Amino acid sequence: MRYLAFIAVLTFAVFACGGETPSENGASKKTTPKKKKKKVDGEKVYKQYCVTCHGVYGDMGASGAFNLTESKLTLDEKIEVITNGRNTMTPFKGLLSEAKIKAVAEYTEKLKK
Ligand code: HEC
Incomplete structure (x- = not known):
């Protein structure tokens, strides 16, 4: 049973990481305009x-x-x-x-x- 629980935790961890990818993309999109503002005209x-x-x-x-x-x-x-x-x-x-x-x-x- 313990072994099964371990597998379940691992599967969950992998699943959780996979689920984060779209939000990471969203975050990088948000930082792009900030960089533009920094450039002095x-x-x-x-x-x-x-x-x-x-x-x-x-x-x-x-x-x-x-x-x-x-x-x-x-x-x-x-x-x-x-x-x-x-x-x-x-x-x-x-x-x-x-x-x-x-x-x-x-x-x-x-x-x-
Ligand atoms: C109050 C008027 C005034 C303002 C405002 C002003 N300057 Fe000047 N600038 C001068 C004068 C007068 C000289 C010549 C100084 C001398 O006779 O040694 C000069 C010289 C310079 C020089 C040296 C040029 C050379 O080949 O020797 C540069 C570069 C320069 N100014 C850039 C700027 C920049 C950039 C700004 C804006 C951030 C600016 N100045 C704002 C009056 C001004």
Whole structure:
């Protein structure tokens, strides 16, 4: 009898595992949109914080802002300028997260002609 009970438990365990598969699929579907939200849109950040001085195309130059289409800085140097500011340019350290600063720096690379 004990042996039979053991088999019954095993069968039940296998059955229970098999039954979980569809709910696992459902869970992975739910996590997909979360990942999309995490990605920072550099263009959105730029249009919100940088357009006032640099202009939509990066070449407006308001209040002596540097022409970003002609910038010769590397991505790391841009991140540095955006984070800590330079002369009249405001530092964005307290305003934007590191991820946003990186995303917007990458976006300014695209403004180059
Ligand atoms: C208050 C106006 C202002 C705002 C807002 C502003 N900038 Fe600037 N930016 C400047 C000025 C002025 C300079 C030139 C600094 C100097 O003369 O050293 C500059 C320089 C830069 C440089 C260096 C370019 C180079 O080649 O030397 C980068 C990169 C840059 N800005 C990116 C950004 C980004 C990205 C944002 C938005 C997150 C932004 N700026 C917002 C005024 C601004």
